Amino acid sequence: MNKATRKAGAPYSFLAPALILFVLFLAAPIVYAAYLSLRRTKVTGLGLGAGSRHEVWAGLSNYARSLTDPDFLPSVLRVGAYGMIVVPTMLGVALLMALLLDAGRTRVGTFARTAIFLPYAVPAVVASLLWGFLYLPRVSPINDLLTGIGMTPPDLLSGSWVLYAVANIAVWGGTGFNMIVLYTALRAIPTDLFEAARLDGASDVQIAWRIKIPIVLPSLIMTFVFSLIATLQVFAEPMTLRPLTNTISTTWTPLMKVYRDAFIRNDIYAAAATSVVIALATFVLSFGFLKLVGNRAFNQED
Template identity: 80%
Template sequence: MTPSPTPTGTLRPASRRGRRAGVPYAFLAPALVLFAAFLAAPIGYAGYLSLRRVRVSGLGLGVGSRTEVWAGLDNYARSLTDPEFLPSIYRIGAYGLIVVPTMLGVALLMALLLDAGRTRVGTFARTAIFLPYAVPAVIASLLWGFLYLPRVSPAADVLERVGLSMPDLFAGPSVLWAVANIAVWGGTGFNMIVIYTALRTIPTSLVEAARLDGASDVQIAWRVKIPMVLPSLIMTFVFSLIATLQVFAEPMTLRPLSNTISSTWTPLMKVYRDAFTRNDVHSAAATSVVIALATLAVSLGFLRLVGARAFNQED
């Protein structure tokens, strides 16, 4: 028996399924195009530049006197053996030891206080704590920089009235704490919002059950709330770790105000110096690739270390 033809104006089931299967890709296409154009392509180009170098013939003034040739891993070797690279890594490590625990600790404390209902002005408190995050890093660094200068800081006048002198926060090791303070002031609000949002998803029945068992607010926070928001804490830790390895705006903005912040104070500042001061984009590309790989390795290593416990994953 011959099958009846499909009525005009209707789609065959296979064709209809094919069109439905293509809908998700149509929605993803703009994001994929932007990702490829503004993230994947620059990363690939940086990797390409890191494997090249400029060969200069003669005085380098004539046509064709500068040619780009294959360098292999020479740029990476120069980057890793640069005497100014390791000190910048040490400084960023000390900076991270100050910023990350302090910022996340304060954010967690603020989120727990807001969630516990100890503040009657919850909306105002959340906005006030989050507001510094909305201030661009350059503007925040300029504001804090002038607050650090004894000659123009209002804090110096207040201390002088009580017979004290304002310390020079740009001298010696103090500059590390001065830069770290800006990061803590600006990043605490974002992390607080993330943790507070996770706290609001905890079922109230768990908190009430703990309270009926005689648990205090501190015990509820330590034994119920913090374990429940551990994934959010890990996420904020990873974000803070990545931001620490990529710190640039704060020390770069404060550099004209201080003689203790060098042009290679952080690894990214070294990349900026090599690319735009020394015009050595190939060495800068190699250093940036090293920083990117180190960031990826540290982030994935930390997630692998704590992911099974925090996210209930199994190997």
């Protein structure tokens, strides 16, 4: 092998470990799930003995069963309401914190960035357990504090509050990551723009609204897409809180329905079909949104 060939193959050798892991742990499971979604188990006789159960072609019947399941549409609507709470709140708070840190309004910038980002490092299951302890009326120190000052604390795990309780965990855990992404984008803006704006009499609010936010719009769109994908895949938080309340069912989200079908009902074919539907919805919504606003945002410098 000559020097030119080795040089041309060097990039692929660096990419090879990531590509192998991608194929083994992401691409292959997706293909296998799509295969299972088109199969079903056929039982012959009484279903006893060797050969009495075998896989056969099912076509789109698993998708029909999944989409017509009475628990599927409510779980989708519930996730939609969850996303309408989580995504705007999380990105709005993250953008506000990034702007405040970039404007130098706090003298403890390093500590503030670390403190805001730290919840993101807490695993979702651990965060849900921590917040679940704070939500339980009998053990929550917040309830004791509110009762001590004469206020009636709400039952955050009741049917009317549990959606906000789950959304709060996601906002608490995800705001720091989005803040770091937006703050990094803000720090990359040339300071000459701000100095020129101040010479023209612009205030900090005007600089943020008319200069900073339009420039970091691509980063804001990227964080929106990441948040949208995470919303469609919400699972850990409601699954962890479920033993603490009767208001979270086994099909509270589409992924919880997948878990129920696969591991409780032992119907891996219906679970695979629902998984493929979720994956397709994630792809369509993510790339549809990027197609809708991406050209304007990412080509704004042209």
